[in-house]
Amino acid sequence: MKLKKLITTIAIGVGLVAPIYQTNQSQAVEAASINSIAKQNSYVGVTFLNKMLQTQNIQYNKFYANGNKIYYRKGKPEGIVIHETATPGASAYNEAIYFNREWMNMYSYVHAFVDSQQVIQMMTPNYGVWGAGANANNRFIQIELCQENTRDNFAKSVNNDAIYAAKLLHRYNLVPSNACNTGSGTIWSHHAVSRFLGGTNHTDPDGYFNKWGYSMDQFYSLVKYYYDLQGADTGAKPDAGNNNSATDTGQSDVGAGKDTTSKLPAGNKTLMHDAYTYDATGQRTNSGLKTAGTTVTVTAAKLIKGKQYLQIGDNEYIVASNIVGKKRILTRNAYTYDTAGRRTTDPKLLRNHSIRTYGGQVTIAGKRYYAISPTQFVKAVNFR
Incomplete structure (x- = not known):
């Protein structure tokens, strides 16, 4: 959705603007091969805009501040809308910086930008944004896919997009289903919103996908693949979708059985908790x-003396919970804290919601915490 040349004057009801590609562009590669290429790539994890800007001394212009909150009509997202930026050559970083500076003038915003190199989350998905018109903004998380110039980079970008989308579905206890052909489901294109909900008339990302011989059906298949790998407990009760953006750590969160450890979260993974190694x-x-924060390569899983370990080297193992984690229920509203025990500016995590924690408790400035990312913690007393 291209915004730099066409600025809207409508606020919450706006649908972001995108040129409509002709569907007769050359299909350079079969869609199935794009997914095959995509699966060969590792996930890049999530960069949070507010923290990225903080390191660059740039002001974070919070979208949902000062009463500007779009509450979901059912208390949590009902699905995810996939957009594309229609700005060739503009990276996720370029778009994020531009939107942070200009959204107040454009009356447009999304939850994240994704390219082949990174996922930049603009704000917590707990609230809606101005991305696909009034009929969609209070229903869906909205993600912008940046245009890439090579087939390999396109495959990397849809891989990042699909994994990020699958993680969000897990977070809000949503099951993947393709809405693009029926208008009913959890994975939507902007085009599907136009067709079935109205309030906007744009067709992204269909034209851009068609350029690479790709489609929303194939993208849905990729999301479903990663969703299944991440081991959702589809019988669980839905939560109200108030998990904080800090819980988006870039891990696969693959669970075995109801919860904690994975069958094998193989590949390059980030340690979410300090860890010793064992034979x-x-x-x-x-x-x-x-x-x-250290990256390790997981090659196998092993049960040792009743505890799950992951192999990361020759006769070298770490406790699985330092990567896979465990879901815990908050008994009260909770703040997040940094590595020095200072409260962050992130929205509170709300009680009765499930948060994935990693490893055992840690002590910071005399208080006990659970890690929810390599640099973010929640006080242990807040969990049951």
Whole structure:
């Protein structure tokens, strides 16, 4: 949806503007091969705009501040709308910086921008945005896919987009279903919103996908693939969708059974909690402590003395919960804290909602916390 040349004057009811591509553009590659290429790539994780801007001394212009909150009509998102930016050459970083500076003038905003290199989350998905018209803004999370110039980068970008979307579906206890052909489901294109809900008349990302011989049906298939890998408990009661953006850590969150550990979250993973390494008998090795935020390559899973471990080297294992984590229920509203025990500016996490924590409790400035990312913590007393 191209906004730099056409600025709207309508607020909440706005639908973001995108040129309509002709569907007779050359289809350079079969869609199935795009998904095959996509699956060969690792997920890049999530960069939160407010924290990114903080490191650059740029003011974060919070969309949902000062009463400007779009509450979902059912208390949580009902699905995800996929857009594309229609600005060739503009990266997720370029778009994020531009929107942060100009959204007040454009009356347009989305939850995230995705390209081949990164996912930049603009704001918490707990509230709606101005992205696809009044009939969609209070229903859906909205994600912008940036235009790429090569087939490989396109595949990387849809891979990041699909994994991020699958994680969001898990967070809000939504099951993937394709709305693009019927107008009923959790995965929507902007075009599907135009067709079935109205309030907008745009057709992205169909034209851009068609350029690469791709389609929303194929994208849905990729989302479903990653959703299934992440092991949703589809029988769980839906929560109210108030998990904080800090819980989006870039991990696959693949669960076995109801909850905690995975069958095998293979590939490059980020340690969410400081971890020692152990040998195949469960004895601690002489290797030093691996700190949270370190990337490790998981090659196998192993049950040692009744505890789940993940292999990250030759006869080298770490406790699985340091990567996979465990869902815990908040008994009260809770703030998040940084590594020094200082309260962050992120919205509160609301009681009775499920939050994924990693590893055991840690002590910061005399208080006990659970890690919810390598750099963010919630006080342990807030969990049942």
